[in-house]
Structure formats: structure tokens, C-alpha cells
Amino acid sequence: MLRLPSFTYLEPRTLKRAIQMKTNAGPDAMYVAGGTDLYPNMKRRHQEPRTVISLTGIKALRKRPTDRRTDGHTDGRFVLTAGLTLTEIAGHRRIRRDYRAVARGAELISTPLLRNMGTLGGNLCLDTRCNYYNQTYEWRKAIDFCMKKDGAICWVAPSSPRCWAVQSSDLAPVMVALDAQFLLVGPKGERVVPAGRFYHNDGIDYLTKHADEILTEVRLPRPNGWDATYWKLRRRGSFDFPVLGVAVWVRWDGTEIAEARIVLGAVASHPQLVPSAAEVIIGSKLDEEAVLAAANAAFKPSKPMDNTDFGLAWRKEMTRTYVKGALAELRARRR
């Protein structure tokens, strides 16, 4: 059996208590929600918290999705609490209607069994992934550890001073494309961070969140005249992490695109905004020419490393195909 190491398990009932427990236990403690990322990582000794603080008993993290009235602070957004499961998000009627990119991203994650357990918060705080890292302790020891855990070198880019492990959450690029806001609660109080500033392009230090902070809410913009979609590339139709994700958000002004954001997932250590690709469709009617130009513009900065499934040249090439496909979908929906 591939067993968990021993640890202290705590089940606080309130956010305040959870944060207190984390502060008391220090850097050796971690939060857990569904456990579908943390527990496999602990079994492979990637993450080795001595104390695990479960967030599943905290009611504030599991409220029904709601509209928040404009009050200067929350500016009338639609609020998803972080403890909702992926099954709940993918199946929610309002989300399916008004935020189909979010529902789509969620329903494409792994398997129904895993989506019953995995949460929104856990998905957005997912550890970065790499073929040289997501292996058992013995495997990693056999080739010698890499710098993400226990070692000094990067096996993907041996001369590199940094780790290139891949951002592999399906919802992270969607949230960046939608310009969602994340509410973080920590020992020093609350703060709101735009999704785009929640992630770092670094395989080891991939979140800007402090370890003590809990992601409590994701606030989505009102559905007023924008549209978005998410395309995911993976080997099997189930189970697999993305090897490329494309999230596109556009705001229409009549028949023309007034604003756009194109975000690539699983090609860097963070969800990668590609402003150069968005620029070429702004002012266009998303005609074939504009779509092609955007696909080519997204292709250039898409630089997958050889550390997930499939060959990297093909994954890079697929950036073009997927951006084209996603934009064509949005155009078809507008007609």
C-alpha cells in the first residue's frame, strides 16, 4: 500500500479557528479540502505537513452560490464559496447558464468520483505538476531528487535556476480570463485579489497567497454582454490533467469585439495571459482572418516544457488549433 505519513488531523468549525490553528502549528501545517491533491502528494512525499487542517467542517465555505449586492466592497458579483465541490459547480443551473466556461472547466476535471470530492478552492490552489515530481519517493530518489522537492537540480532544464512545473488546474485559466476576484482571509484580515495576481510563474512558489490565508470566495463578474469558453487538451476523455487549456473571454459591442482576454493553461507555471493575441481580435467581428491572427499570436509565447504528457512541439502546435476552435465557438454563439 502507498500510505500517508502520520500527521495530526484537525477539523475546525470556523474560519477564525482554522486560521488560529494554522498560525499555532506554523509552517509544518497545511489546509486540506477535498484532499484529492494533497493526499496523493503526501503519499508520494511531495508535501509533508505534520498537521493537516481540514476546511470541510466550515459552513462559511459551503454556502449556496449567490448574488452579492453592490456595496462598494463586492461590486455586485456572483459569489462561489471555495468549499463547493466540482460536482456542485458543474451541475449548478445558474452557473451552467451564465458562467458556462466555469461549468465547462469544472466538468472536464478528472472523473465524476473525484469531482464529488475535489473543491473549487483546492482546484484553484492546486500544486504545480511535472513528470519528474509526480512520482513516488523511491522513483524520485532513484534518479536523484529535483529542486521542487528534496533536490537541487531541475531534470527538465538542468541548467535552469528555477522549476518549470506546470500549472494544471482547469479552472485557474478560466478565472483569470473572467477576471474573477478571490477573497482571502488570513491572520491579518481579509483581502481581495484579482485571479491574475493570485498566481506566480514559478513551479515552486506558484501562489501569491500566504500559507496562512484561506481562499474563501470566488467572485465572478455579472453576466452582462460578455461570453467565454474553455477548451482542454488531454489524452483520455476522463481522468487526465490538461496538457493545454485555452480560456477565452470576450465582450461584444454590437457585432464587434470590444474587449478580450486569452489565457493559456498548462504551458507555464501560471495561467498565462496572452495580451498580444487578445489585441488582434479587438475591433474585429471575429472573422476568419482575425481568428487566425489571434491563433498565431497565441502560438508564439506558448512554450510548453517537456514535463507532461505528449510531445512539446505538438502541444505548442495545438495552441493554434485550440485558440482557433475556442474563438470560432464564441463567434458561432453570437450569430
Next chain:
Amino acid sequence: MKPGSLMAPEKAHLTLDVNGERIEVMFARHKTLLEVLREDLRLTGTKHGCELGECGTCAVLVDGQPVLSCLVLGLACAGKSIRTVEGMADAELHPLQRAFADLGAAQCGYCTPGFLLTAEALLKQNPKPTCREIEEALSGNLCRCTGYLKIYEAVELAAAWMRGEQAEPRDEVLYGRR
């Protein structure tokens, strides 16, 4: 001597609700539900495969929902109702078990408990699923033997039985007949 003082400090002592029975059990606190079921309760019907969430053979129902017991802590199951394959048959086999046996939906059988429970949860929610819905609901359970078609057919047949219909397996799905 105080009760419980002989317990090793790292062990948890709790009452779990498994297949409708309340069972007292003591186990190391970091054990997964899968390990508690198999090793401490000797309920070995739940199988262990990858133990990393990648195969679905360990699926059990927790409060009616299929989850991966290899990624749930035993400690986190206090107060929840757990259902394993051992709880499916009473005097007779569960219709899903009968259909799996009749249609050859189990070959080596290693994936079967996970499929049975996942399918049971589906049929509870949706008594008349389409083949596409069955496929989707079972897409987190891997089977290396059957090629899945027989499993989908068995779920369809069991669903019909459970709706009270006089359904017969189609001839072409049976071996050794005629």
C-alpha cells in the same frame, strides 16, 4: 485504570456507520477509509488499486455519494454513512450484481465493486439513464478486462429490473446461449 488508556496514543477510536451497522473501530489516525475498511474492518470487498485517485476501484458511497476511499481519511468519516459492496446484497443479490453476473460484466472482477457502487448511486438519482449518461457516470472507473460495453449493458438491464420492467438481456449480449 481509565478506559482507553491502553490505546496507543496515535490511534483513533470511533464508531463508523458501515452498511447500516454501527461498528466500533480503532485505527491509526492517518489511515485512509480504504485502509480502515480493508485492514481494520476486514471488509476486503473494496479493492485497492493505484491509491492515488487514478483508477476508481476503491469507490464506496459516503452519504450516498460515490467517492474514492483511497483519498478519504477514516477520521473524516465519523458521523457519515458508508456503503461498501458487502452491503449491496441482502437475501438475494442486488439487481446490479445479478445483471453483472448474467451479462459477463465482471471478468477478473477487480474493478467490479467500484462499478457496482458507482452505478447504484447513479440509478438512485436517475432510474432511467441513457447509455451516454451511464458512460459518463462510470467514466471514473477503469476496467482492464471487459472493454466496458458489457458493464453499460448490465447497468441498463439492472435499471430496467429496478423499475419493475420484465426486461431480458438481448441475445447478442449473452455468451453460450443457443
